[in-house]
Amino acid sequence: MHFTSERRLDDGVLEREFTLGEIPGTLWTPESAAPVPLILMAHNNGLPKSAARLVARARHSAARGYAVASIDAVGCGDRPRSAADEQARAELRRAMQAGEAVDGIFESMIGPLVEKAVPDWRTTLDALLELPGIDGPVGYSGWTALGIRLAAVEPRIAAAGFFAGGYVPRAQREEARQVTVPLLFLLQWDDEGNPRQRTLDLFDAFGTEEKTLHANLGGHTGTPWFEVEDGNRFFDRHLK
Structure with missing residues (x-):
């Protein structure tokens, strides 16, 4: 892992950009x-x-x-995308705007994104846990x-907070x-991109014995800020 820049922010948080092979990422750490x-x-997506927002x-x-820590995995953020990736994204946007069924398009786009992203995240996790000050x-x-995929295959993950998405690939x-x-599963009740019932069905499907659903009125990007604070309290209970 190679750090390419760092700056101390007004809240005392240290923000560092890094590269790990072809993986670009950002690491935020507290004064501790x-x-x-x-x-x-x-x-x-x-x-x-x-x-x-992230x-x-x-x-x-x-x-x-x-x-x-956050990264741009393969096909995400500023990393290169294939012509097929771009075509699938354009077709998904068009179908959603037209109110058409998107299941097939979604599978063809999101399924491969997940498959490619998981190895990058696990490689990054390996490197992060070797850094001093992170445990x-x-x-x-x-x-x-x-x-879902990371929590299913990565035993080092001890708790998870998901921003509701009823549209997840069949495999997930x-x-x-x-x-x-x-x-902790967040649901925006009026999410225009994720049908409510699909999200509720997905919540039912999770195998954990400790799961909480928070539902708020509003569209996809309308998650109230207090949910961020509640999310931190959730992590406090399980990570500290």
């Missing part, structure tokens, strides 16, 4: 002399690690005493489809039964 737990934070969440968690346990926060709907860590 003691080792701190780690949260892996992923944005939805390949948006960049620099997205404003950065705000990351800084808030870091200021509370966590190391927080387990590890939490995950963000993109539901990716989080099946893998939800293998998710046994404590789970």
Whole structure:
């Protein structure tokens, strides 16, 4: 892992950009002399690690005493995308705007994204846990489809917070039964991109005995800020 830049932010959080082979990432750490737990934070559907909502969440968690890391995995953020990837994204946007069925398009786009992203995240986790000042346990926060796969296959993840997404690939709907860590699942009641009943069905499918659903009125990007604070309290219970 090679750090390419660092800056101390107004809230005392240290923000460092890094590269790990071809993987670009950002690490936010608090002012702390003691080792701190780690949260892996992923944005939805390949948006960049620099997205404003993700950065705000990351800084808030870091200021509370966590190391927080985000990466641009293969095909995500600023990393190269194939012509097929771009075509699938364009077709998905068109179908959603037209109110057409998107299951087939979604499978062809999101399924491969998850498959490619998981190895990058696990490689990054290996490197992060070797850094001084970062210790387990590890939490995950963000993109539901990716989080399901990581929580199912990565034993170092001890708790997960998912931002509701009823549209997850078929493979991840099946893998939800293998998710046994404590789970906080956020649902936007009027999410235009994720049918409510699909999200409720997915919540039912999770295999964990400790799962909580928070539902709020509003569209996909309308998650109230207090859910970020509640999410940190959730991680406090399970990572500290």
